[in-house]
Amino acid sequence: MSEIALSVNNLVVEFPTDSGPLRAVDRVSFELERGTIMGLIGESGCGKSTVAFALLNSVPTPGQIVSGQVDYPGVGDLLKMSDEAQRLFRWQHVAVVFQASQNTLNPLRRIDEQIRELATAHRMRDPKALLERADSLCRRLRLDSRRVLHAYPHQLSGGMKQRVGIMLALLLQPDILVFDEPTTALDGLSQESVLQIIREIHDEEGLTGIFITHDLGIVSEVADTVAVMYAGRMVERASSHTIFSGPKHPYSQALMNALPRLSGDPHLARGLRGSPPKVIGDQFKCLFRDRCEYRMEVCDQSEPQLIQVAGEDAQVACFLHGKEVERVSV
Amino acid sequence: MVISAPADTPRRRAPSSGVVGIFLSRPMRVVGLIILVLYLFMAILGPVVFPPSVALVANPAKIYQGPTWADPLGTDFQGVSVLAEIVLGARGVLMVGVGAAFLIVIIGVGMGLMAGFTGGFVDAVLMRITDVFIAIPQFPLLLLVATILNASSPWLIILMLSLTSWGGLARAVRSLTLSLRERDFVEAARGLRLGTRLITTRVILPNMLSYVAMNFMVSITGAIYAEVGLLFLGITPFTPDNWGVMLHEADGVSGALYTSSSILYVLSPMIAILLLQAGIIFVLGALDEVFNPRLRTGATR
Amino acid sequence: MNTLRRFGVALIMIWMVVTLTFFMIRLMPGNPIFDAYQTLLQQGVPSQQALVQIHILYDVYPNQSVVVQYLLYMWHLLHGNFGTSVVYTGRPVLPIILAAAPWTLLLVSIGLTISFFIGLLLGVLIALHRNTWFDNLMSQLASIFHGIPNYITGFVFLYFFTVILNWFPFGNIYNPAIHPGFSYGFVASVAYHSVLPIAAYVFGAFGTWTLSTKSAAMAVLGDDFTMADRIRGLTSEQQLEHLVHNSVLPLFTGFVLSLGIMFGGAVFIEETFSIPGLGYLVATSTAQRDYPVMQGVFLVLAGAVIVANFLADTLYSRIDPRIRV
Numbered sequence A: 001m002s003e004i005a006l007s008v009n010n011l012v013v014e015f016p017t018d019s020g021p022l023r024a025v026d027r028v029s030f031e032l033e034r035g036t037i038m039g040l041i042g043e044s045g046c047g048k049s050t051v052a053f054a055l056l057n058s059v060p061t062p063g064q065i066v067s068g069q070v071d072y073p074g075v076g077d078l079l080k081m082s083d084e085a086q087r088l089f090r091w092q093h094v095a096v097v098f099q100a101s102q103n104t105l106n107p108l109r110r111i112d113e114q115i116r117e118l119a120t121a122h123r124m125r126d127p128k129a130l131l132e133r134a135d136s137l138c139r140r141l142r143l144d145s146r147r148v149l150h151a152y153p154h155q156l157s158g159g160m161k162q163r164v165g166i167m168l169a170l171l172l173q174p175d176i177l178v179f180d181e182p183t184t185a186l187d188g189l190s191q192e193s194v195l196q197i198i199r200e201i202h203d204e205e206g207l208t209g210i211f212i213t214h215d216l217g218i219v220s221e222v223a224d225t226v227a228v229m230y231a232g233r234m235v236e237r238a239s240s241h242t243i244f245s246g247p248k249h250p251y252s253q254a255l256m257n258a259l260p261r262l263s264g265d266p267h268l269a270r271g272l273r274g275s276p277p278k279v280i281g282d283q284f285k286c287l288f289r290d291r292c293e294y295r296m297e298v299c300d301q302s303e304p305q306l307i308q309v310a311g312e313d314a315q316v317a318c319f320l321h322g323k324e325v326e327r328v329s330v
Numbered sequence B: 001m002v003i004s005a006p007a008d009t010p011r012r013r014a015p016s017s018g019v020v021g022i023f024l025s026r027p028m029r030v031v032g033l034i035i036l037v038l039y040l041f042m043a044i045l046g047p048v049v050f051p052p053s054v055a056l057v058a059n060p061a062k063i064y065q066g067p068t069w070a071d072p073l074g075t076d077f078q079g080v081s082v083l084a085e086i087v088l089g090a091r092g093v094l095m096v097g098v099g100a101a102f103l104i105v106i107i108g109v110g111m112g113l114m115a116g117f118t119g120g121f122v123d124a125v126l127m128r129i130t131d132v133f134i135a136i137p138q139f140p141l142l143l144l145v146a147t148i149l150n151a152s153s154p155w156l157i158i159l160m161l162s163l164t165s166w167g168g169l170a171r172a173v174r175s176l177t178l179s180l181r182e183r184d185f186v187e188a189a190r191g192l193r194l195g196t197r198l199i200t201t202r203v204i205l206p207n208m209l210s211y212v213a214m215n216f217m218v219s220i221t222g223a224i225y226a227e228v229g230l231l232f233l234g235i236t237p238f239t240p241d242n243w244g245v246m247l248h249e250a251d252g253v254s255g256a257l258y259t260s261s262s263i264l265y266v267l268s269p270m271i272a273i274l275l276l277q278a279g280i281i282f283v284l285g286a287l288d289e290v291f292n293p294r295l296r297t298g299a300t301r
Numbered sequence C: 001m002n003t004l005r006r007f008g009v010a011l012i013m014i015w016m017v018v019t020l021t022f023f024m025i026r027l028m029p030g031n032p033i034f035d036a037y038q039t040l041l042q043q044g045v046p047s048q049q050a051l052v053q054i055h056i057l058y059d060v061y062p063n064q065s066v067v068v069q070y071l072l073y074m075w076h077l078l079h080g081n082f083g084t085s086v087v088y089t090g091r092p093v094l095p096i097i098l099a100a101a102p103w104t105l106l107l108v109s110i111g112l113t114i115s116f117f118i119g120l121l122l123g124v125l126i127a128l129h130r131n132t133w134f135d136n137l138m139s140q141l142a143s144i145f146h147g148i149p150n151y152i153t154g155f156v157f158l159y160f161f162t163v164i165l166n167w168f169p170f171g172n173i174y175n176p177a178i179h180p181g182f183s184y185g186f187v188a189s190v191a192y193h194s195v196l197p198i199a200a201y202v203f204g205a206f207g208t209w210t211l212s213t214k215s216a217a218m219a220v221l222g223d224d225f226t227m228a229d230r231i232r233g234l235t236s237e238q239q240l241e242h243l244v245h246n247s248v249l250p251l252f253t254g255f256v257l258s259l260g261i262m263f264g265g266a267v268f269i270e271e272t273f274s275i276p277g278l279g280y281l282v283a284t285s286t287a288q289r290d291y292p293v294m295q296g297v298f299l300v301l302a303g304a305v306i307v308a309n310f311l312a313d314t315l316y317s318r319i320d321p322r323i324r325v
């Protein structure tokens, strides 16, 4: 079929804490096909942003990638590359539209100065060309390029800053774009216009990317495939169509309960009480069992693995599905 | 080099993380506490151990002696035991330091609260006055006031020290008040139509108590610095047993600077001051952590 | 507009200091002028003549009303007339101050600059190596040095480097045998004499700078743009530049406040090293109760800090784009 742009294998990220290493991402694996967008959903704190940072080997300190591979076909495993090669790889191959985009611009530099810095950092001989590209991107994003490029970040509104963030992400024509809740910090109107822009670009260019959000409505619209994370684990992965027509994992079902349109925290969704556990060390149980209405004996004895659901374009980590149930209950 | 967000990596620490745990987590804090207790003892019991009428009598036969069992720190240019002078000096230094810090806190908090809570014209005037006091170099002002008042009593010195150094605290308290004012619980208190005075004393003040307590300690170090400095310059009339006076004499009449046999006499008052300041600073670090749990290492988000 | 407003505030503050001083010296109980008048009377000087003498000595008119005195005082100050010295009879105060000021300015500004840069360097390094042995050691050292009174630092330097080791000259700012001027010998002599006092300033102040840089830099490191810079693939040098630039700005206000502290500290350092600057002048005139000189130096120091404050505020709004309107 089509070409793989990114394949993540058994990724583990830990943050040291008083009570031991907190496992923010636990053995996560997935593949991203070129020209598709993968939606990444899950409650706050389940490790979505951490996965995104790990894709660039930029997990915030004190976090650490403990094991796993982040393989970009044609380039290789990012984690094995030299520091300088990693630095150049960032933003040229993978760019991010940040969750807290409002504050991701250096407050003391004009936007065009920051673009020049990008040009220098990525060894471009002609920063003018980059500025021109910025100029045309601005127009595409419906930004008054002359004003915006000469402005300091504090002179721009929240929505404008977010669009500048998108502009910067598109600037070096990366292969892969990561959107980390690009609309969460915006008011309704700006949310809509930012989404509109992303949709347009996707329609025109066929983006390859990962779209992290709480808003399932957006996922159903934008994403080709969807991955659901819970407490650092990936619990379900399926094509967008499959998962929205019938989520397999009880957690996914709980998240979808409030469809068609849930803006805001899925925490509040019906059927989901309590909060996800903080995972420290190996767990030999299902992490969702305390909140699950289908809780079984196995759930306390063994940890479900992500397995292919027979006959469907879906993978799920739950004893309700697949052969696991039989094997354990023997 | 990798530039990244500050890592709040947890350090190993005792499992108890109460006040005791915080002190025990760093040995220097315990040392600081011991130092402060020691000074307190010196201030209270000093005159009992070394009765001034005996201990401070000049003895020309013993000028600049090295350490002996009787005088572990040697003797000064008059043959007086340096240890006795140091121990006897503690009371005066501590009293002025604590007294001045107390007044500084009262004036600073009072001005800051009033400016912050009243706002408007009162605020503007009070802040201009505060700015003037912040801008004036404290020491020259202190000298001017000290000579005019011919300050000899410790109370007067306390008064002068506090009058010249409340500015910074007043400013900080004002901005704290301004930010507290916007908080929900103050809004709520206002909604209940509690009077300004009640709101300030019952609602706002308790919320900045930890900050004020920290500042009290900081003010003690500042006041001790200034007090000893005044005596060092020989401006305020002497009480014979004060570390600042010892420094002054070491620098002047004693001729200590022309001989190296005076080394213990010269160093002792300095070390006495340094230890006291260091003790306060170490304990301050611990208090900071007690009051601001966020600073505690390993706290997870 | 804003600059104009700040300028107005600075003028008002200067006026407040001047007024405060006037009332302090002339109207406080036991004020020196009244004291001097009483002394003259006790010495048997007729009261009329005593008044004339007081007038000459203190440039005041004891038989005028307070308002007239105040206006005269202001009028004289506006014309640079700070009165005449009591000890060096008849010498006007202003030239005495002007002769002393350069030494203070020289030592304080060099000391401030050096300590600022040392503090900046250490603070940024500590923030980058948070929770390592380097952080622990340097933070403790900085807070200890921050707490050491500068007269002690000065005294220790003086005692060890001149009395015991005899490496540096004792007292004064240049060798009196050398004729002052822009000769190599004179400049070298000043530099030689300046080493210890500057070192005393630096040791007294670098701890403060280290601590405030550290906390500013930690705040910047926690900012989202630091994380974004890294992910955008900026070079280490570019990231460091952003870090330093963003950390320096919040220190600016402290920089100005520290001027007042440094000038205050000059009293001790100059007294300890016998440097004929403003601080020394304050100390000696105080010891000799030379009120016109004391008052003059005090006004000049306070005025200098206020003016520096104004300049720094104005400058700050130029270097921080967020303040600019």
Ligand SMILES: Nc1ncnc2c1ncn2[C@@H]1O[C@H](COP(=O)(O)OP(=O)(O)OP(=O)(O)O)[C@@H](O)[C@H]1O
Residues within 6 Å of the ligand: A015, A022, A024, A042, A043, A044, A045, A046, A047, A048, A049, A050, A051, A060, A061, A062, A063, A099, B300, B301
């Ligand atoms: N700097 C950090 N220090 C310690 N723990 C961290 C840090 N950053 C993240 N974590 C931990 O990692 C886990 C995952 O965090 P992450 O930010 O990836 O969640 P998220 O799914 O993006 O949540 P949100 O929807 O709120 O953005 C959290 O439980 C959090 O406690």
Ligand SMILES: [Mg+2]
Residues within 6 Å of the ligand: A048, A049, A050, A099, A180
């Ligand atoms: Mg996130």
